[in-house]
Amino acid sequence: MLALLYSFVFLTAGAFAFPILHWPRTETVSNVVCTDSSVTLDSHETNVALLQICGGIAGSIEKCQGSPTTTTGTSGGSEFTITPVNSGDTINISKGRWEQGIKAVAATCGADKPFTATFTGGATTGDVNVVLKQA
Numbered sequence: 049m050l051a052l053l054y055s056f057v058f059l060t061a062g063a064f065a066f067p068i069l070h071w072p073r074t075e076t077v078s079n080v081v082c083t084d085s086s087v088t089l090d091s092h093e094t095n096v097a098l099l100q101i102c103g104g105i106a107g108s109i110e111k112c113q114g115s116p117t118t119t120t121g122t123s124g125g126s127e128f129t130i131t132p133v134n135s136g137d138t139i140n141i142s143k144g145r146w147e148q149g150i151k152a153v154a155a156t157c158g159a160d161k162p163f164t165a166t167f168t169g170g171a172t173t174g175d176v177n178v179v180l181k182q183a
């Protein structure tokens with residue numbers, strides 16, 4: 049009887065684990081262009097800059113605040129710019145997707161390399177175009 053109860057609990061938990069746990073979703077990126085392979089940005093500045101988008105997404109802030117129509121994040125020589133693909137959209141990308149997208153691009157261009165790319169979702173009706181360049 050106890051074994052039956054355990055297996056019931058286990059199976060039930062298994063069936064609901066996916067929606068409950070919010071397993072990390074890998075952000076998909078497209079149109080990746082490595083815009084200047086001769087430039088390597090300062091990795092600390094790039095890491096600070098990526099938390100400066102939307103007026104700041106550091107700490108407990110989990111998504112872009114304030115529904116901006118475009119936003120930049122700058123630190124030292126590193127500058128990110130986000131612009132919605134669909135005009136009229138506002139940006140509401142989550143920090144998780146944002147950081148996953150940047151990692152996905154780094155897998156193609158290398159870390160701290162200037163790029164342009166499209167991140168799936170991230171705005172109210174569609175995708176966002178992302179630029180990392182030397183400021």
Ligand SMILES: *[C@@H]1O[C@H](CO)[C@@H](O)[C@H](O)[C@H]1NC(C)=O
Nearest residue numbers: 111140141142170171172173
């Ligand atoms: C962004 O807005 C869209 C449309 O309102 C919504 O479906 C999506 O869940 C929002 N994303 C975040 C991270 O709040």
